[in-house]
Amino acid sequence: MRWSLLLAGCTLILLCAAAVAQDESNPAVKHVPEFPRVLEGQIVDDQKQPIAGAVLKWGPRYPWNRKKLIEAQTDDNGEFRIETDYVGSQFSLQISAKGCCSTWGHNIVPGPKSNPTEMNISLAKDNPLTIHAVNENGRPAPGLTVVPLTPSNGVFSSFSSPTTPEQIPGHDEPVVTDENGVCRLEQLIPGPEPLQSIEQEEQRAKFNNAGWLRLNFMRDEDVVHYHQISRIEYHASHGDVTVVIPNRTLEYADDASVSTLHLQVIDTDGNPVPNYQATLRHRAQTWPVNNPEGRLAIENLRASYRCQIRAFAVGYAPHSEYGVANQTSENNPVVITLQPHEPLRVRLVDAKTRAPVANVNVLTGVFRQRQRNYIEWSSFDEYADGHHSLEDVCRHTSDANGMLHVPEGIHPASLVIYHRGFSRRVILPVNRPEPDSDGVIEIPLQREAVIRGRIPEGSQFRELTDSISLSFQSNDGVDHMYERVDLDDKGEFEIHSLEGGSYHVTLMHSEGNVTYSCWSRKFEIEPGAATELEPGKLTGNFVFAGRTEPFTRVALTPTHHVEVSHLAVVSDVDGYFRIEGLQRGQFKAAMGVDSLNGRILRMNPKVPAVIDLNGDQFIDYRAEEGETLPFFLSN
Known part of the structure; x- marks a missing residue:
């Protein structure tokens, strides 16, 4: 099967091997994928000339989930080969080369060694940018590390979230603005599409102002400012972009404007309140005060930052005021006046x-x-x-x-x-x-209830599960959101300080920025007692198995009354999935690939809404050729 893609000057051709089915009509036979998996191919420039020394990196696309990336380089003919046992749904192949735009492929599934996945990739000519970092007065902002990333587009809602920016391949070494606030960025992504002049003003503005490239400006590993270059800014800049960094951000980054906030707390008669606690909004720290004049000095605050200070004193109602550190002094403190109130x-x-x-x-x-x-x-x-x-x-x-x-x-x-x-x-x-x-x-x-459990070796959910989640049916008028607890090396866990009641215990699977449940069951927990659990246990005799696209989530929800309320697995590198231990009954079925922002499950329309399971069952859910395109190249 062959896919050919042309995106912003980058061409990707994939020859993906179809693994040999191992008696796929028989659910009793477990499919065992062939390893190592292999990626091979050639990297050429826009003139179809081989690129020697191009750098390729294979591994998880998100840094917080990233083990050591597998790195390879092209030979004199621009050819490469990567062998790996390390695969997953959130993996990418990063590609960079001097004088060319960088790119990377997502959702790539390496074929087995007997039939590797072939990738022939054309890199567009580089389009470098010169960045001028200045403050609000137009003066240079030297010493800032500039990191180019993909743009973040979208909004937070109940069904979506902004896309996560990703660092562009080929930028492992820091690029720092010089004494003139200038730096040059190379090996970026290809330039954006031309601006549109469509009739609808709103749609035209939305298209032309969409982000093309994000720049993070950093000092000592902290992001002090970011700027997103839109299509319209890119085309207007002609490769020369000026970014204004707020003065207060530069001052804070340089630690040149850190100050002390002075506070005094008094009662309605003007008398000092000697004993109280002070807090700052959005900070968990508490400052206990025992001062006859009711005074407090909070040090190391951003000088120009306007913060909210709240005072708590026994016998008074809490009250807050706003203050700016560099506008206060011992002779001019922020004054909080407290009203009497019973504690x-x-x-x-x-x-x-x-x-x-x-x-x-x-x-x-x-x-x-x-x-x-x-x-x-x-x-x-x-x-x-x-x-x-x-x-x-x-x-x-x-x-x-x-x-x-x-x-x-x-x-x-x-x-x-x-x-x-x-x-x-x-x-x-x-x-x-x-x-x-x-x-x-x-x-x-009440004395605490404790939940302990272990997912045994050999369980179909052992390798899939990395943490445990709880939900509690409380009657106190508050939703209790419990912390997720990671499994240890033995697959064991313990959750303490619980009250008795009904809990849903859920096994969680995480990969990249996607987390979802793969097994859930309701348990009654006795107050003050330790309860031993066997999460992931299924007591039925039937097997539900099949084949679909690789790394696809397959979820079943029983419609009949059973102890387990939800099940989900992920198909392997060849697309095979398997759920053992099911009981006879009816199940709602869902199958799909989690979207890139990790919030939406794109569903396979071929999956029936309901499955009647009366015995072992194997279903082939592979899409027909041309219906889906599981691989794509980022620009």
Whole structure:
């Protein structure tokens, strides 16, 4: 089977081997792919002349999932050969050469050694750019590392997200702006399409302003600014692009404008409040204050950054003000005036012994969402004002008597409790127990429930699963978003500090920027007990197998009442998939390849919506020639 592609001056020809079927009509026979897999071919320039010394790199396309890339170079005839046991759905082949535009192929499936995948690639002539980095005053911005990437297009929504920028091949060595703020970028992607002058103004603007190339400007491995070159800017620049870097960004990058913010907290009579806690919006750090004048100096802040400071004092309502560090001083601090207000008094006790529980870390805050409130347990230590639907965020630790004194105002605080040995709890104001005669609310803490489990060697989900996810059917009015827990080398896991109740335990599979469930089942967890699980276990006798495109997700959802609510596997490098241990019944079926942004599953229209499984079954879902094009070349 042959594919020929011409994209922006780059030509790709693929000869993909069809693996020999191993009695594919018999589900009892497991398909074993042939390894190593092989890519070979020739790299030529736009004049069809072989390119010697072109660099090719094979491996995962996203750096956070990237093991050591396999690297090869073309010989004097421009030919190359890569042998690998390392394949996957999110892999790419990067190609770069001096004097040429860089490119890379995605969704490439190397053929077996007996019938390699052949790739003949033509690289377009290089179109270098000269970059002038200047500040807002037009002065040069030297010493910035400039990293070219693919553009990020799209928007966040319930069904989409922006495309992830990828570093362009051939840019392993840093390119730094000189004393004049100038650098030259070579081996970029081919230039964008010509501008359009179509009648519809909105469509014309959308096309012409689409991103062509993204530039990250970095200092000490931190991105201090980015600029996306649009089609219209590229054609207007004639290869000479000026990028304006905000002054405050350059100042911060140079650490030349770091300052101290001065704060004073007083009451409504103008008297200093000596004991309080201060926080900054979007920062989890807390500054405890014990100063007779109610003063605090917060150091090492960006001088020109306008930040929100909030003060919490027992006996007063929390309050915030805004301040800019370089506009404050000891004689001119930001002043926060606190209004008197009764605090929330809480005593934490062991639910079984009724003894006080000391040294419990408690997060307090106000949920402002009317329709959906949630707590993300993996971010417990990072919660701050404005983070994950919480405002007025403050941290407390129970004393030797289990007591907490929580400052609150007209908006009552919720309590978020996470302490090893006890179950996690979220207590909304409407769920508070009635206070005693001293005005103290007593909150009993249940001993933790623990989930332990192991996916045994040989399980069809062992190699596929890399982590465990939980969902909890809570009745406290809050969605509990539990952290994913990675499996250890033995396939074991443990999740602690749980309360008793109904949980869905889900086995998760990740590759690149795509994560999805491959097995899910509901379990009842006893309060205060350790529960041993066998996730991935199926007790039926039937096999559902088949063949489709390589690295395709195949998902089944039982429509009949069974313990397991969801199943999914990924077809192998030859497109074979297999699910064992199924029971007789009806299943909703879905099959497709996850889109590049990892949010949408493109479905195969040939897959029936429902499958009636009455015995072992093998189904061939391969598309006919010409219906799909699983490989493509990026420009």
